[in-house]
Amino acid sequence: MKIFFGSRLFETRGLFFDKDGTLVDLHHQYSTLMDKRAEKILIRYPQEGGFRRALCRAVGYDPESRTIAHGGPLAVATREQTLEIVSNFLAGQGLSGEKAERIARESFQLADRELGWEELIRPMEGLTALLSSLGGKEVSVACLTNDEHRRARAILEFLKVAEFFQLVLGGDEVSRPKPDAEMIQEACRRLGLHPREIVYVGDTVSDMIMARRAGAGLAVAVLGGAADESILAAEADVVISNLRAISVSGET
Numbered sequence: 001m002k003i004f005f006g007s008r009l010f011e012t013r014g015l016f017f018d019k020d021g022t023l024v025d026l027h028h029q030y031s032t033l034m035d036k037r038a039e040k041i042l043i044r045y046p047q048e049g050g051f052r053r054a055l056c057r058a059v060g061y062d063p064e065s066r067t068i069a070h071g072g073p074l075a076v077a078t079r080e081q082t083l084e085i086v087s088n089f090l091a092g093q094g095l096s097g098e099k100a101e102r103i104a105r106e107s108f109q110l111a112d113r114e115l116g117w118e119e120l121i122r123p124m125e126g127l128t129a130l131l132s133s134l135g136g137k138e139v140s141v142a143c144l145t146n147d148e149h150r151r152a153r154a155i156l157e158f159l160k161v162a163e164f165f166q167l168v169l170g171g172d173e174v175s176r177p178k179p180d181a182e183m184i185q186e187a188c189r190r191l192g193l194h195p196r197e198i199v200y201v202g203d204t205v206s207d208m209i210m211a212r213r214a215g216a217g218l219a220v221a222v223l224g225g226a227a228d229e230s231i232l233a234a235e236a237d238v239v240i241s242n243l244r245a246i247s248v249s250g251e252t
Helices: 026-044 051-058 078-093 099-114 125-136 149-158 183-191 205-214 229-233
Strands: 002-005 008-011 014-017 142-143 168-169 198-202 218-222 238-240
Touching: 014 183, 026 051, 026 078, 026 099, 051 078, 078 099, 099 125, 142 183, 149 168, 168 183, 183 198, 183 205, 198 205, 205 218, 205 229, 229 238
Parallel strands: 014 142, 014 198, 142 168, 198 218, 218 238
Antiparallel strands: 002 008
């Protein structure tokens, strides 16, 4: 199937997407989530001064501007990796390793329970229109994310777009998450494709490195997520402004 990515035309059998920052508004989602996690941590371990700011910045989040750092843990790490960073930060404040991990884990779990998808999840511009245009076409659509499979699937269902994906592959389903090539390789194995036949669309350098390591036919970087254009351009085959730049007909 021939698809335009901006002005670049590529014939593909598989269109693979990252989730956060590509399909879902990363800055809104993770700033809201980290604010709630920090709130729960401070209930269990009350601190004053710059503690909250330092805690948030340890995972690549600026609580004043409510933005996620390009390439920071919240942008590219798995949930367990982020939890480990927070645990280590708390241990560095004088808590025992066991207590630090318990506080971090409980706070993450409570934040997950209290925040509904309505508060967390916003689609990236052009998502529904793009997926609708691909529906029924001869192309396999997949979501490859370092997030857990269960959570990723639930988010796509909330956005009412899960039906468009033939595969959702989470970081908990592979032994080596991004930027290792395993995720693309496993997705291709499940869908009966070769990496050179697919296009991978993501918003981070890790996404582009994974695509290159796997031998993907085309690595497409989309802006508005976790990295700026100059950084992405050095690693991607194509950089597009948003999902509206992907078109079956070439009309953007």
